[in-house]
Amino acid sequence: MKYGLLLYDDPANANDFGTPEMDAEMQQWFAFTEELTNAGKNLGGEALNPVETATTVRVRDGKTVTVDGPFAETKETLGGFYIIEAENLDEAIAWAAKIPSAPTGSVEIRPIMEFDG
């Protein structure tokens, strides 16, 4: 099965670039991604720029309405995602638990919708 792992975290937990803490964190992300890829489970993924850069679009009555900021104001924001291949939910949970941001934030596991034929 394919799963989307959506990574949420409080931006306050983020390390600043150029600091030794951030370098150490980046090593964890590289190591996790490499492990996932070597296991043949990595179907893609990206890190997202912070919510301050977000724009939300809605089309209402045929008109495009654009506002600054994310859809919902919450402390934990979507920071990135992986798409993985896993045998079942237990395997997806095991991968999610290894994600470097799991100890501070949360990982939402969403099965990818499959369309037959």
Add this chain to the structure above:
Amino acid sequence: MPARISPVDHAFRTEWAPLVATLLRETRSLQLAEDVVSEAFVEASVRWRTDGAPRRPGAWLLTTARRKAVDQIRRQQRFDERLPVLAADLDDPPDERAHHLVDDQLALIAGCAHPALDAEAQVALTLRYVCGLSTEQIAHSFMVPTETMKKRLTRAKSKVDAAGVPFTVPDHERLPDRLTAVCGVIYAVFNEGYTSSVGPELVRGSLCDEAIWLSELLCELAPDDGEVHGLAGLILLTDSRRYSRTDANGLPVLLEDQDRTDWDTGKIERGLRHLARSASSSGIGPYRLMGSIAGLHARSTSVETTPWARIAGLYGALIALHDSPVLRLNQAAALAWSEGPATGLALIDELAHELDDYSYFHSSRAALLAKLDRTDDAVAAYERAIALTSNEAEIRWMTLRHSSIAGEA
């Protein structure tokens, strides 16, 4: 148990879970497994009445269910890899599955209690697929409309399918946690039956019986787990007092006023055996500790000879595992017996701001205040307790207590 039980009813109790578990492994579909096993029992109830029960009912049901599964898969034209597997099994002697049976049932019971499902869904799935209760029966037990329970089950099954919730034996590392989750589901079923928080009956027996059956099944599946035996002990020992805990009018009877000769000695013996098994396993968990408390009550002939200090110590161990004001209330109530009502009341009063909206907090206080002859305070505490519960039997009982004290004043 009624004295005369039909062969189909007997087979239902002993064969339902193993059959669903086997068909689940063979078809890899919970829905299909449930459908064909249900149909096999329907056919049995007709055929066995006219032809007589077969010599080996389990084997008959298995063959019938498998045949129906092959038919269904053919009809749906799902010619994938499942069909040859299942068709080959049709020719196997049914005993071939015996060595799969523990794992198959463990997979079924652990899948229903998977932590990715919410607590209500876990309970509903377990009662439906492991116990074989119908949607109507589960709805009735939980006093919700059948439609509500149907939706709950449908939603749970959709999540199982869409999210890929595995119905497999959890690996070695995860097994203890998953068994604890199963214990939680079984204990929730028991508590729902034993103390219903709403409605007219204080005890809904059939859920208690299902919980006992489930806990002993789990002991067979995971015989070396101390918590699993602790849970079976806890449930059996608590349930041994089922019929003493209410009087002929359905009103609650306090532990101190119960006729202990009415306690079910068969259940006490079974419960104590499970506790002994639990004690010989490594590790201490909440079910073993709660079971030990129930064991001390079961072995005591009166409240006066109950080892309350040891019970308070066991509550202390539970608090060390997971602190909660309700556990502290129970510990204080035990200490009220061993150290006297004044000490108990002082400890209970420390919990006032945490438990002010908890009915038992006020009824526990009321009982101790009455013992200390603080009548006005006891009356006020009963009034508060009555206002906080929706259980009719408890309301009637506390109202009686309240008026007897208020009358004396």
